[in-house]
Amino acid sequence: MGQARLRGQETPAEPEPPGPGPLRIAMIGARGVPANYSGVEQAVESLGAALVQRGHQVTVFCRREPGQARPLEYRGMRLRYLAAARWPGVATFVHAALSTVCALRGYDVIHYNALGPNLFSPLARLLSRAHVVTTVHGRDDQRAKWGRVAKRLLKAGAYISARVPHTTIVVSEDLQRGYASEFGRRTALLLNSLDPVTPEPGGRQLRELGVSPGGYVIYIGRLVAEKSIDTLLTAYRALPTSLPFLIVAELDPGDEYICGLLKRAEDDPRVRLIGARYGHSLAELFTNAALYVTASTLEGMPFALSEALQYGVPVVASDIGPHRDLLGGEGPGRRLVPVGDALAMARVMDEVLNDQETAGRDVSARATVISHVFSPARAAELAERIYRGALPSNGHLTGATVTAGSLESGRAARSASRLQESVS
Numbered sequence: 001m002g003q004a005r006l007r008g009q010e011t012p013a014e015p016e017p018p019g020p021g022p023l024r025i026a027m028i029g030a031r032g033v034p035a036n037y038s039g040v041e042q043a044v045e046s047l048g049a050a051l052v053q054r055g056h057q058v059t060v061f062c063r064r065e066p067g068q069a070r071p072l073e074y075r076g077m078r079l080r081y082l083a084a085a086r087w088p089g090v091a092t093f094v095h096a097a098l099s100t101v102c103a104l105r106g107y108d109v110i111h112y113n114a115l116g117p118n119l120f121s122p123l124a125r126l127l128s129r130a131h132v133v134t135t136v137h138g139r140d141d142q143r144a145k146w147g148r149v150a151k152r153l154l155k156a157g158a159y160i161s162a163r164v165p166h167t168t169i170v171v172s173e174d175l176q177r178g179y180a181s182e183f184g185r186r187t188a189l190l191l192n193s194l195d196p197v198t199p200e201p202g203g204r205q206l207r208e209l210g211v212s213p214g215g216y217v218i219y220i221g222r223l224v225a226e227k228s229i230d231t232l233l234t235a236y237r238a239l240p241t242s243l244p245f246l247i248v249a250e251l252d253p254g255d256e257y258i259c260g261l262l263k264r265a266e267d268d269p270r271v272r273l274i275g276a277r278y279g280h281s282l283a284e285l286f287t288n289a290a291l292y293v294t295a296s297t298l299e300g301m302p303f304a305l306s307e308a309l310q311y312g313v314p315v316v317a318s319d320i321g322p323h324r325d326l327l328g329g330e331g332p333g334r335r336l337v338p339v340g341d342a343l344a345m346a347r348v349m350d351e352v353l354n355d356q357e358t359a360g361r362d363v364s365a366r367a368t369v370i371s372h373v374f375s376p377a378r379a380a381e382l383a384e385r386i387y388r389g390a391l392p393s394n395g396h397l398t399g400a401t402v403t404a405g406s407l408e409s410g411r412a413a414r415s416a417s418r419l420q421e422s423v424s
Helices: 039-053 091-103 121-127 148-163 174-184 204-209 231-236 256-265 279-287 301-311 321-327 344-354 354-375 376-388 409-423
Strands: 023-028 057-063 076-081 108-114 133-135 167-170 217-220 243-248 271-273 291-294 315-318 334-337
Touching: 023 039, 023 076, 023 091, 039 057, 039 076, 039 108, 039 133, 039 376, 057 091, 076 091, 076 167, 091 108, 091 121, 108 121, 108 204, 108 271, 121 133, 133 148, 133 376, 148 174, 167 174, 167 321, 174 321, 204 279, 204 301, 217 231, 217 279, 217 301, 231 243, 231 256, 231 291, 231 344, 243 279, 256 271, 301 315, 301 321, 301 354, 315 321, 321 334, 344 354
Parallel strands: 023 057, 023 108, 057 076, 108 133, 133 167, 217 243, 217 291, 243 271, 291 315, 315 334
Antiparallel strands: none
8 A cells, every 4th residue: 555645535734743752641541550441441551551661651541430549650650530420421531531631731642542532632633732643442333332322422433533633543454444445544553462461370260160270161351232242142052061151241230231141141050150350360260261252243453362362272253354363364273153153153162172182282373473463562662653753644554563464373473573674
């Protein structure tokens, strides 16, 4: 694609890029850090900490929640707490608006994360001298959980993300193709960074759950419609195994969708919704799982699947673009199934569980690639170049970013080499 302008592309005015020296960076859009909710929080925490390691000052605007601990610093990042509305679907917008107002002075970079917070990027463009950046972690406007008003706002957020920021970042090649096709917008492809994982041998967590190492199947993530948990439950019902199926996610008893899942799970004693887990407990569950499964229909770049691969856990996933990119093709421990096909999911899960040794060897090789490509140091280095305007504001970062295609194990080393050459 080179540097040619796409037909119909609107190019925002170029900012004065920040000069040399440490940058003052405002991160807007996460609930807060430490990351205890979603992939956005994990992305902000990992990238922010890596940017601090490079000598920059990073401020994360966090939501002020009742009863929460409020440290002023975490992993070198400064934390600033602002109020947020308590009504679902509104809190994100209110907090992003307040964060934007507070970030208008004193920062070189204002970095929005996700489409909802990005709605306030025009204010930052108009009233600040900062380099305004938005990372699109996924097409939130296409998620089923939102009502009509929220969907319209998020649709506007998608359009704004393609027109207003000095640089639009996407986290997958699938999103990059979508922005070029729908908005005529060239985007910077910057894969989310993943903190290195530390395997945890089976211990107290497994004992409390009554499971053994290698003796359970696991899903980790949010319980929302596009994750297609009902497809997983249907598949598991057809799976001839006695292994427990642990669903690790926040459980909101007032959520109608989650209540329906809980009721369905009662019909199969193998299925257990155990609530959310973090830190060492989550690492222990990842490390000792026989299989990780996901049937999601919509993703940006899914953290849980990335982490499962990093831990060397065999995976069975729905055949969507981000999953294909992460798996880098199919192998004994990396299997794809058609979206929504519960019987195919059950059949493939059975095949993987019946040959765990081969599956484990296959996915272990992939774990090395994932850890290398999603390095926080690499992500921070490229983010810094974006912030300083050293890369084209509206351009595809040819030769200076790791594309999803470079996740193919045979090309990862060559891509990394080209990346290092371009940075140096």
